[in-house]
Amino acid sequence: MGSCNGQESDRPLHGPTACLIHFHHVCQVVRTSIIPILLFMNKKLNWVLALSIAAACPAAGAGQYPDKPIRIIDPYAPGGSTEAQARVIGQKLTELWGQPVIIDGRPGAASALGTQIVAKSTPDGYTLLVNNATFATVSSLSRQPLFDPLKDLAPVIQVGSQPLILIALPSLAGSLKELLSYAKANPGKLNYGSSGTGSGTHLSMELLMSMAGVKFVHVPYKGSAPSVTAILGGEVQLGIFSANSMLPHIQSGRLRALGVSSARRTPTFPDVPTIAEAGVPGYEVVQWSGIFAPAGTPSEIVGKLNRQINEALTLPDVKERLAKLGVDPVGGTSQQFAAFTSAEVRKWAKVIAVAGISRE
Numbered sequence: 001m002g003s004c005n006g007q008e009s010d011r012p013l014h015g016p017t018a019c020l021i022h023f024h025h026v027c028q029v030v031r032t033s034i035i036p037i038l039l040f041m042n043k044k045l046n047w048v049l050a051l052s053i054a055a056a057c058p059a060a061g062a063g064q065y066p067d068k069p070i071r072i073i074d075p076y077a078p079g080g081s082t083e084a085q086a087r088v089i090g091q092k093l094t095e096l097w098g099q100p101v102i103i104d105g106r107p108g109a110a111s112a113l114g115t116q117i118v119a120k121s122t123p124d125g126y127t128l129l130v131n132n133a134t135f136a137t138v139s140s141l142s143r144q145p146l147f148d149p150l151k152d153l154a155p156v157i158q159v160g161s162q163p164l165i166l167i168a169l170p171s172l173a174g175s176l177k178e179l180l181s182y183a184k185a186n187p188g189k190l191n192y193g194s195s196g197t198g199s200g201t202h203l204s205m206e207l208l209m210s211m212a213g214v215k216f217v218h219v220p221y222k223g224s225a226p227s228v229t230a231i232l233g234g235e236v237q238l239g240i241f242s243a244n245s246m247l248p249h250i251q252s253g254r255l256r257a258l259g260v261s262s263a264r265r266t267p268t269f270p271d272v273p274t275i276a277e278a279g280v281p282g283y284e285v286v287q288w289s290g291i292f293a294p295a296g297t298p299s300e301i302v303g304k305l306n307r308q309i310n311e312a313l314t315l316p317d318v319k320e321r322l323a324k325l326g327v328d329p330v331g332g333t334s335q336q337f338a339a340f341t342s343a344e345v346r347k348w349a350k351v352i353a354v355a356g357i358s359r360e
Contacts, residue, residue, distance in 0.1 A: 075114025086130040092312035119152035123296035136344035155337040160327035163262035168238035176278035183214035191236040193227035244326025261285040
């Protein structure tokens with residue numbers, strides 16, 4: 001196979017994608033160098049040539065967005081689910097548009113650092129953000145928030161969602177109703193592990209306790225893995241984590257699944273009821289992911305990104321790659337995603353206030 005290497009990227013591109021990148025690069029040189037020289041010479045033939053070349057090369061601007069590489073900032077540590085999802089989407093956009101989509105990891109301050117970078121970027125569609133449910137909570141947990149989630153970012157599209165699953169030691173309870181009955185009779189005697197104060201695994205349990213009228217003791221760990229290890233070792237008795245990551249422990253019988261956090265049962269655990277079914281009506285929590293642009297990004301660009309990512313989410317290979325991450329593709333309009341994120345911000349701000357979690 002031949003290749004056209006017109007522009008540097010993280011990985012060498014070959015075939016039609018590389019050729020298209022090269023074509024856009026040549027057009028950019030033509031627009032900025034050759035056409036002005038032809039026009040400066042001011043001969044009728046040169047004007048005809050300039051107009052012909054300009055017609056062959058797409059003009060820059062919102063109508064031809066993108067005409068240069070796009071950067072998607074991932075505000076989390078390398079190797080996480082958000083990065084993996086961004087790479088899936090970025091690859092498809094590169095194939096479609098012929099412009100490299102670069103995933104730029106900028107971790108720090110519980111994702112606030114990278115998010116702030118995007119919030120302060122030029123709103124032209126060339127710097128985007130991939131984020132997850134932490135987006136809706138980080139400002140409510142900070143004494144001096146680095147960004148306003150409802151004012152500084154423009155929601156583009158929800159990429160996916162992933163249910164959590166409530167797990168416990170098999171000796172503790174056979175069902176969620178049994179667990180809640182024991183907890184009500186023995187307040188403060190059960191401990192649950194989380195991946196850290198203010199994390200999704202912490203706040204999801206705080207919401208459960210509030211809605212069910214029970215009290216568990218919170219034991220934060222530095223990440224989900226040590227928290228799960230603590231449960232397996234009997235240091236704590238229960239917790240709530242991403243459903244996909246708990247599959248081996250549940251299948252081995254070392255942990256028992258008491259309920260999934262989503263509104264519907266998950267195909268991964270078809271026999272496990274939702275937490276709402278199992279005893280806490282109205283309970284619903286999902287780990288979600290989505291793409292954002294800086295506030296003020298032209299609606300035409302937001303709309304184009306939304307349409308193309310929606311299209312990508314319907315492709316079989318994209319669905320397959322997301323499924324391996326335990327993520328269900330969502331999609332939808334930017335307006336729907338904006339309404340969803342707004343509701344998430346309000347929901348978790350209330351949970352944080354009720355739980356009395358201090359800002360840091």
